[in-house]
Amino acid sequence: MKNSKMYLSTETMNLGFVRKVEALSGSSVRRCFQCGKCSAGCPMRTFMEHPPNRIVRLLQLGQWERVLAGRSIWYCASCETCSTRCPNKVDLAAIMDALRKLSWDANGPSKESYVQLANRLFIENIKTYGRQYEMRLAAVFNIKSGQFMKDFLLGPKLLTKGKLKVFHQKNRNIGEIEQIFSRIEEMRKKGEAP
Amino acid sequence: MKNVLNYSYYPGCSLHASAKEYDESTKGVFKALRIGLNEVPDWFCCGATPAHNVDELLSLSLCAKNLSLADNVEGDLAVACAACFSRLKTAQHRLTENDIKRKQVETAIAGAVSLEKPVKHLLEILAKDYGLDRLADAVKKPLNGLKVATYYGCLLTRPPDVPELDCCEAPTIMENVIAATGAEPVAWSHRLECCGANFTLSRPGVVLNLSNAILASAKRAGADCIMVACPLCHGNLDIRQKEIEEANGTRYGMPVFYMTQLLGLAVGVPAGKLGLDSMIVNPLPLLKEKGLV
């Protein structure tokens, strides 16, 4: 699909999607004039198939499938270099957040599963324990991603340095976190929140 | 002088685990400088990058919850971790500006959003509230001769309108703080580049690549060590340094200190209370060479 011809018409340009991105990110997409300064400074550019400026260009043309199908959005490191230097105040980091959310809600049509998995586990950890426990996060990530040997040598080293907590407990007030999660879910069910 | 500075404290998840030496040394330095530090009880994870990556509302709600918990503790909120600092500040900023989001968050946390409490990074507290002159006066063992590459990373100063810590492109606050101890900050090119951050778990290859450039730049500038103010940066530059060296066929042996570890040495916190033994790249040869331990 990457190089297939774009047939542009009001039907093929999903501008509703673009408006959703603009509403979620609070940043205009149309304002971008494709100077490429974002791509010039992006530390993750070499890992992406579409450079950041092209993501915005595809959005301007309403090509949401091309945007979400790629792994570019999942390789954004949220370092905000693009947003900081954009001559047009396009908050590309926020647009990336919005795109990831939309992809996430659509159950991730994107190809980048590792980053998604890590994010999912991170959030699940918050929901369960209230805080982050890196040991658990890493272990579960390795099991779920099937990379049992990943960072195998680092683990013991960190353990001896006291950097990994093997035992952890839930926050005393963990109920409050659970409620935050359930209230957000409820709002979304009622269509009161994005 | 009487102890006038008093802060509530949000350490963040990492400071209770992989960055416990940051926590330990922060407490040590604040005690030595007679600055009060009271940890917010029962704080939650701020959501860090993964939460805002896919769910802004969750991210804002977690931060708002933490801010309201912090309201119960006296004093401006001191934050050590650059990522937590960035999230909490961003939440304050967004929620002040956007009524719709604020209402959603108020529903989510079932309470009012409180945005008044100033959120301050340790650097700001030391450089502005405590003051560079006082800091210099408090130095017992000057770090003379130590060349330090001050590494800001991405989150400490960005985006430009939010952290208000320093100029986002040409900050000087870290240099000013470390120069107060007598150490010599080096001019180097990669102090604001990204280290790969949270890809350390999902895509470590990215980190090996980006962090290598940072280490190389620090080496090129003639630095003895790197100073950071963020556990993620520390994780990538210190814990993965050996891997980076192997992957790139180089050798750095560059100790990566938390800012409070170096400050602690200077203001006379006993070396044993700074968690120096927790560092993966052993700093002792360097410190011995410079006569600092």
Next chain:
Amino acid sequence: MHAEKQKHDFEPKIVAFVCTWCTYAGADLAGTSRMQYPSNVRVLKFPCTGRIDPVFILRAFQRGADGVLVSGCHPGDCHYMAGNLHARRRFAAFRGLLDFVGVDLNRLQFSWVSAAEGGKWVDVVTELTERIRAMGPMEEFKALETEECWSGALATPELQEAYKAI
């Protein structure tokens, strides 16, 4: 992106007293730039905000205005050098009087809009309209209207008579 057109129960009447050099020109610029704003405002043009007599504002309220906007050049930019500064002083005193007689000061707004600030004009008008809409109609002065009978003319026989007597 056009906002959905909403129908409201109450459409306030807003009167804007503006100077011809800055704010009137700024409103013209909003027009030539095809910006959109609520249609509630009626613009009265003056050479300068310095010409605007507080009586006009009172009368506008009596004649059914729910909100009044007075807008001129930024301080220092007055076409007549200092007219807007005199206006500023005058209205600072006048606000106190208006407050005293019980007019909610939120109904009266002063602003500086230059000839280059079409966008600001739109913002000021939109915000004021929304605010007044939320406040509801201005009833306080309409009652007085029936008792008031100033014709606006100065050369009335009564006045003539009075001056002769001086």
Next chain:
Amino acid sequence: MSRIGVFVCHCGENISRTVDVERVAAEIGKLPGVALATDYKYMCSDPGQGLLKKAVAEHKLDGLVVAACSPRMHEKTFRNAAKAAGLNPFLCEMANIREHCSWVHEDREEATAKAIDIVRLMVERVKKDKALQPITVPITKRALVIGGGIAGIQAALDIADCGHQVLLVEREPSIGGHMAQLSETFPTLDCSQCIMTPKMVDVANHPNIKLYTWSEIEHVDGYIGNFQVTIRKKARSVDMDKCTGCGICMAKCPQKNIKSKFDCGLGTRPAIYVPFPQAVPNTPVIDRENCTYFKSGKCGVCAKVCGPGAVDYDQQDELITEPVGAIVVATGFELYSIAEKPKGSSIKGYGEFGHGTIPDVIDGMTFERLASASGPTGGKILRPSDGREPKQVVFVQCVGSRAREKGISYCSKVCCMYTAKHTMLYKHKVHDGQAYVFFMDARTPGKSYDEFWRRAVEEEEAVYIRGMVSRLYQKGDKIVVMGSDVLVGVQVEIEADLVVLATAVQPRQGADSLAQKLGISYDTYNFYSEAHAKLKPVECATAGIYLAGACQGPKDIPDTVSQASAAAAKVMTLFSRDQLEREPIVARVNERNCVACFSCKKVCPYGAVEEKEIRDRQGNLIRVVAYVNPGVCGGCGTCQATCPSKSVELDGYTDEQVMAMIEAL
């Protein structure tokens, strides 16, 4: 009963698209006193005006309302039409239903209702309108030109050649402005100084031009045809009448290492100096901040070596007041600086480009000085840091321009062309060097302009990279340029020896305070505003003041010269008459009501209020009243709003007229 005619214009579709003009005419026709209400496609057209004239005669109209565009657009047109129809022009008013209605509202119902209101208000006003007679004032046929760059020089020469006296005021010690600093000019690559200096000499020798260099405008009073300008002639410390321009003072001055502003800090000059050898006048100035004599009281070498004894350390600033009839403002531009800007300024510098701390990152004007044969390097391209010849030069366009995040969203217009020129000049001087240009768009409209740019790419082999630069940093003696090529979609990194930034064109510092002195308007960037973007591009909204050159917006030399000549033509049009008719919007005092409190006199910004004595036939003083001099009154009306006894009336904006409108709300 009035007989008012109302004409509602469709303005093609501009009004009728959202306003139901027929309904407006029908509703207004029902108002008492309206004798005729009709609509027409284009009221401003010849047939439209004809319709109006015919109606005045046919319906015996005594007042007109034209509901169309803004009065700022066509009030004059319709008032002239009214006059031609035999009606006093001040009985004709415009109701603005285009800019204030049809263009800003979408809902047809709402817009029509509003249009009816707007027209109704105007009808009520016209009922109270009074016939006014124009006021005539004499014209002082002398012009003031502010700024001695190419714009000011051109305007001054044109006006002077026409036989009128011109005062040319320049802030710097010499005229010449930026054009004197340039090396060669696009698209012909002729030497800037070669075409500029003869013009400067013409100014110096012109019998009709009075030159005030090292001078600034202190204060401006009056109005079109009758301005009083106060000029501050700063102390030069050198007597211009005695100095022969021999230059020995400069040669002997012991203070030699002051950075030359003219050479963008690349070269040095003494404390007593002319900015450049071809300066006009060729009389030096003592820079008191850096002069040893002024700092310590010792030295005095220049005075000792000066044969004619022209050096005068005791000279003081002088204030000179001159009457003029017209003013041409030609204050030009300056380049945006990437250095950190003070807090509170809406314009930010470029931290990502080092905030100006990397010595081999320079701006376009500095490159001009490097390339200029009369520059500090004698025309050799050498790096400021170590004097080496750069082999890889990176040019970056749109630095500050088109960057709303930095506070400027406009295009600076000249950078595309001068960057192309720079790549050529560089290639001509460094044959084995390579020029790279990061650009967003190449904007080269103009005669032979696009061909020029293409020549830079195709023949001079400049590598143009379509993309921007994220960051610059020093690495050893190189500057690393982190850019991207959006056409290929990859990042680009170049290790450059020299980086040239095409920084934005901004108005001069202090442009706003000069505008406040002149009473002219300026935009958010401090560029001066013309009266109409298309039809009055050189006039200010303030009558008698005209604009030339980059003070009005970024411009290249040909555009600047054209505008300067246009401004001069406007001045000459004004001077072709002996008297001027001006709008009779002036204040009048009702002497019977005046209680002589003189509150009006206190607030009048023009000093137009005088104290008038009223005497009886025997000459005994009865009382004193206020009197407004109609020649001086500017027509702001502040006196009227201030008068406690309501004894002043501003014609055209009387209480009666205003109240009529408020009553009709």
